[in-house]
Amino acid sequence: MSDIPSQLRYSDAHDWISIEENGRARIGISDHAQQELGDLVYVELPTIGDEFSQGDSCAVVESVKAASDIYTPVSGKVTAINEDLDADPSIINSDPYGGGWLFEIELSDDSELGGLLDAEAYTALLDV
C-alpha cells in the first residue's frame, strides 16, 4: 500500500505538489512512484532560474532499474532544488514527501493548480 497524504495535490504522472508558505510549489514524486522505480541512485535536477511550461521535461530520476523523466505539473521559474539528493538519492525512497522533494517553482499560472488531482482522485487513479 502506498502513502497518499491528504494535504497534497498530485499529477497523473505520479508527482506531488505542495504550495509552500511563500506561495511557491514544491514538487516531488509520490510514494507509489518511488515504489515502482525501486532504489533511486541518481537524480538530474533543473538549474535555479530555468523556466518551464506545464508538461516540460525538467528533471530525471534514475533507479537501479530505469531512468524516468519528470515533467513539471505546473509552469513557472525554478527557485530552489534539493541539493541533498546529489549525495543521497535514496532519500526519495525513504521520505518521498519530505526530504525527498525535487525542486520548487514560482508559479506563472495559478489556474493550473485547479487541474491537479486531490488525494482522493489520486487514490482512485492508483486503484484502477
Next chain:
Amino acid sequence: MPKRTSLFDAHVTANARMVDFGGWDMPINYGSQIEEHHAVRQGAGMFDVSHMTVVDIQGPRSRGFLSYLLANDVAKLKTPGRALYSCMLNEQGGVLDDLITYYLDESCFRLVVNAATREKDLGWIELQAQAFDIAVLERSELAMIAIQGPLARQVVLDWLPGDQVSEVEELRPFCAAQLGELFIARTGYTGEDGFEVSLSPELATIFWNYCLDAGVAPCGLGARDTLRLEAGMNLYTQDMDEHVTPLESGLSWTVALDDERAFIGRDALQQQIVAGIDRKLVGLVLQGRGVLRPGQRVVTTSGDGVITSGSFSPTLQRAVGLARIPQKAMHNCQVDIRDKLFDCNIVRPPFVRNGGVCEGIL
C-alpha cells in the same frame, strides 16, 4: 497468465514485487534490491531460479552428442560432477543460448539453459539429437534455489543431514553432487561462492524457509542482474544473441578450437577468425555521475559501439556496463546519455569478485 514456481506463495509472504519474466511470475525485489545485492556480497542471499530449464541428456552417446552440440568441449569433463559453461551456436556461429553442462555419469549429462529460450532450445536440441541415439528429458518438476554469498555454503552445510555434509563440504567450485533427491552444484551467477540446489517442490519450500530463519536474504531478479553485471557475466538476449558469435561477446575462452572436433558453428567461427573479429565486448566504468543503460551509444576513436548491459553498481557506487565496441578501441571512450557525452574507462570484466573490487577497475 504467467507460470508460477512452487515458491510463489513464499515470495508473496515475503512481500515480493512480482513481474512477468519470460512467461514466469517472478520476484523483482522484496523491498530494496540494493540491500539484497549487498546481502549477497557480504553475507548470504537466495534466489528462486526454478524458472530455469533443466534438461537431462541420456544414453551412451550423450557425450558425443554434446561434443557436437556445444562450442566448449565436454571432453574437459573428466570426472563425474564436473560442470562446464558453454554457448550453443547455430550454423552461422550465432549464440542460440548459453548454458551449464553437468557431467553426472557417462549416460547422463544435465543442461541448465535459460527460461526465456526454453522452447527454442528444446526444439534445437531435439532436432540435433535425431542423428544420435539419445533421450532429451526435461526436468520441469524440479525446483531450483541459488544460495550465494560468503556465508551461503555454511548455511547449506548446516541444513544437510550429517552423512551428506562431508561430500558437499568437499565440492570444489564448478562441481556438483547428487545426494538422494538433492542435486547440489557449487555454481552461481553472482561472482560469489555458494550453491545452486535442485530439489523437489516440497523440499524446496522447506529449504527456503530454513534459509529465511537462518538469516539468508531473499533476493529478486533486480539484485540478480546487478550482481551478474558486476561479476562480468553475460545475460543472454542482452549481451549476446543469435546475431553475434562468442568471439565478439567476451567468450572466446569458452570456445574450444584446439583440435579437429566438429561442432555446430565451428566453420563460421573459423571464417570469422580469418576475416578478423571487428568487435569485442568490454566493461565500461562511468567516470562521473549518472547511470549506464543498454542501448546507449558508445563513442570511441575507432568508431561507435553500444552498451549491452548497464546499471548502477552498488559495490562500486558508480555506473558500470558491458558494451560491444570496435576491436581497436582502447582505454577510454564516451557514452551518449540523453544527448550529452560522458567519459568512461574501458576495462576488462569482472568488476567485482568475492566481495571485492577487481584490480584495474577503479
